[in-house]
Amino acid sequence: MSERILLVDDEPSIISALQRLLRNGLKDTAGERYAVETFTDATLALARARECQFALAISDQRMPGMTGVEFLSQLRQVQPDCGRIILSGYADLSALVAAINEAEISRFISKPWADFDLLSAVRQVLRIRELTLENQRLADQVRQQTGVLSAQEAELRRLERLEPGITHVTWGSDGSFILEDPGEVGL
Numbered sequence: 001m002s003e004r005i006l007l008v009d010d011e012p013s014i015i016s017a018l019q020r021l022l023r024n025g026l027k028d029t030a031g032e033r034y035a036v037e038t039f040t041d042a043t044l045a046l047a048r049a050r051e052c053q054f055a056l057a058i059s060d061q062r063m064p065g066m067t068g069v070e071f072l073s074q075l076r077q078v079q080p081d082c083g084r085i086i087l088s089g090y091a092d093l094s095a096l097v098a099a100i101n102e103a104e105i106s107r108f109i110s111k112p113w114a115d116f117d118l119l120s121a122v123r124q125v126l127r128i129r130e131l132t133l134e135n136q137r138l139a140d141q142v143r144q145q146t147g148v149l150s151a152q153e154a155e156l157r158r159l160e161r162l163e164p165g166i167t168h169v170t171w172g173s174d175g176s177f178i179l180e181d182p183g184e185v186g187l
Contacts, residue, residue, distance in 0.1 A: 005022060006058070019036050053161065056129070073102045084106055085106060085122070087109050088109075088110060088111060106124075107121045
C-alpha cells in the first residue's frame with residue numbers, strides 16, 4: 001500500500017498544479033507513487049484524516065472557514081507523525097510564527113513556488129518523518145527488550161500509527177462502546 005499525501009487549498013487550480021507536480025515528480029523509497037488526496041474544505045480533510053493515515057499534509061494558509069495553521073494544528077492532534085507544510089501567497093509574519101509554534105510545521109513555502117524547491121522540501125519532510133518513525137520503532141524495540149514496554153503496548157502504538165484513533169474507545173456506563181457520529185466530527 002502506498003503512503004498518502006493530503007492537499008488542502010480552496011483554489012482548485014492550485015490543487016491541480018500540486019497534484020500534477022507530486023504525481024510526476026515524487027516516489028516513495030520503494031519506487032511507488034504516493035496516493036494524493038485533495039480537499040478544498042479543511043473540515044472535510046480533517047474528517048478524512050480521522051479515517052486514514054497521511055505521511056504529509058500540504059495546506060494553504062488563507063482559506064475560508066479555517067486557516068492553514070488552524071487546520072494543521074488540529075491535524076497534529078489527530079496525526080502527530082504526519083509531516084506538515086504551509087503554502088501562502090502572503091508574507092504574514094504572525095501566521096508564520098503561529099504555523100511554527102502551534103502547528104509545528106516543517107516548512108513554510110511561498111506562492112508561487114519553484115517546482116524544484118517544493119519537491120525538495122517535500123522529499124526532505126518525508127525523509128525526516130521516515131527516520132523519526134524508524135527511531136520510534138527502534139526505541140520501542142529496545143524498551144520491549146528491556147521490559148519497559150510490553151509487546152501489547154508496542155502493538156497498540158503500531159496500530160495507532162497505522163489507523164489514528166483505533167486504540168481510543170469511549171465506553172458507556174453500561175459497558176457498551178460509543179461510536180462517534182461522523183456528522184458531528186469537528187463540531
